[in-house]
Each structure stands twice: as C-alpha cells, then as structure tokens.
Amino acid sequence: MFMTKLPQNIIVADIGGTKMALGHLQNIHATTASAGVLTDRLRVADPIAALERIILEYANQNQLEFDAVVLGVPVSLDRNMDLVLSGPNIPQLEGLKLATLLQAKLSKPVRLERDIVLLTLGEQHSGAALGASSAVGVFLGTGVGAGFLIAGKPYRGFSVGMELGHIPIHGRGKICVCGNLDCLEAYACGHTLNELGKQFDIPVSELFSARNKNLIPALQDFVRDQAFAIATTINLIDPEVCVIGGGIPLMQDFPKEKFKHLIFDHLRRPYPKQSVKIVWAQLGSSASLYGALAVLEERL
Ligand SMILES: [Zn+2]
Structure with a gap:
C-alpha cells in the first residue's frame, strides 16, 4: 500500500x-x-x-x-x-x-x-552492501567522504556527522579547504593527486603507473593516509560492511589489494578485523x- x-x-x-x-x-x-x-x-x-x-x-x-x-x-x-x-x-x-x-x-x-550518503544508501539498497545491518561507505575522490547507515538510516551525529575528510593527521600545518589545519583532505585527496601531477609533470590518470623514484614514496604516503583513515573509521564504528568507492580506487594501477591489506593490518583483533567485510562499490554513479x-x- x-x-x-x-x-x-x-x-x-x-x-x-x-x-x-x-x-x-x-x-x-x-x-x-x-x-x-x-x-x-x-x-x-x-x-x-x-x-x-x-x-x-x-x-x-x-x-x-x-x-x-x-x-x-x-x-x-x-x-x-x-x-x-x-x-x-x-x-x-x-x-x-x-x-x-x-x-x-x-x-x-x-x-x-x-552526496556521499546518497551513494552509500544506493550501495545498500542494490549494490555492494545489499542487506547489511550496518554499513559505512567511504568515497575517495576530489574529497574524502563517508556515510554511515544503521538499519538503513543515515547517522547524522548531533548536527552533521561523519566528516572523515576533516579528521586531523600529521600536524605539519598544512591548510585544508575547510580552513582548518592538518585535515586528512589537506594531505590525501584528489587535490593532492592534482598537485603531484603538476609537480612531476605526469598526467593525473597515469600517476599510479609512473615509475618516478621521487613520486613513489609520495604516493605510498597518500595511499597509507587514506587507508589509515578507513581503518580508524572501522575501528570506531565496527560496521558489518565497509564499501569503498569513488574515482581514486578506479584509477589505472591503483594498488587495490595493498590498500585493503593496509586497512586490515590496522584493525583491532579479533574484532572488527575478523567480522568486517570490506568491499568495493559496485554501482558507480x-x-x-x-x-x-x-x-x-x-x-x-
Ligand atoms: Zn578540513
């Protein structure tokens, strides 16, 4: 009805x-x-x-x-x-x-x-998190966004909630688009890849395929920072499923397996390490x- x-x-x-x-x-x-x-x-x-x-x-x-x-x-x-x-x-x-x-x-x-919650809802409705009792979606693109669904409903915190892109890291005093210093997005988001592309004169889409000796450690830091942020989220929330999506994991030669290992290596044992399912988004846009x-x- x-x-x-x-x-x-x-x-x-x-x-x-x-x-x-x-x-x-x-x-x-x-x-x-x-x-x-x-x-x-x-x-x-x-x-x-x-x-x-x-x-x-x-x-x-x-x-x-x-x-x-x-x-x-x-x-x-x-x-x-x-x-x-x-x-x-x-x-x-x-x-x-x-x-x-x-x-x-x-x-x-x-x-x-x-936007991120809409994608997470879609993956739970018909995609990679179908039927999950709780799901976190992390989307790595221009920014780093996260959504958290409990029994299908978005968690909104007291006011907004789930500002994963703005958790503080490193403490080197780098300014973020939000105006704060040392957010994850100041060090590891799509803008970072654009900067690296310019710095090394390599098209952004080919960054992960390039074999430049000085670029490789910068990309390792980038991948580690994003993986650590996801591990932090899973340790804190303990969802049944964590869906990872966005344009960055789809880039040519992005180290998907290594990325998953980095996340799993930093999950608390026995749980959520043994219980969480980490899956790639299936539905795209x-x-x-x-x-x-x-x-x-x-x-x-
Ligand atoms: Zn910020």
Missing part, C-alpha cells in the same frame, strides 16, 4: 564540485539516460533558478513527466535536510533553504541528501539513483 504512494518518475541530480550528473528513474526503475552539466551553472546570483532550469531541461530532453526530485549535494545541511549551512565548493548555496525553495519553483517534492529510492521510501 505504501509503495503505491511513492513517486514513479524521479529525477536525481548528483552535484559534484565540477560536474552535475543527472539521471532518472522511470516507474521506479533506474534508466540509463544521463546528462552532465557544469556545476559552474550554479555559481550564479540565483542558483535556485539555475537548478530549476537544469532540471526542466533534463525532463524536456527525456520527455519525462517527473513527480519528485532528489539532489545529492556536496554541502553541510541542517537537521531538516533543507538549509545549506556550509558549502565551500558552491558558496552561492550557503544560507538557502534549498529543498523548500526548489520545491516551490517546481511544485514537486524535492528531497536533499549529502548510478548508486545515487537507487539511493534516491531509499530517500523517498523513508522521507516522503
């Missing part, structure tokens, strides 16, 4: 730092239709009107009568999942009640979810479509 109330045609937009990926579900089945638009289109005086245009353009291109919209957003939201508290990537959204304002423009339900279904099932 409940299912019949769910929207059938849902537009899902995953807003990244550079690109916005749009897709949709038709009769609640994920479709392969997709479109990418530059996130720069939102870096304008009226980002709500821009979002409305982007969504209507997508609906038009796909001749879709949509009845709900789910946005995965790279920002901190208030507990009502509406007001944008902080978004250094898209400062134009800060202070706006994004869901309320867009819903008023479109006259359709709009739900927001943190379409995880956000399945995640959107989970969001609407819970919050509509």
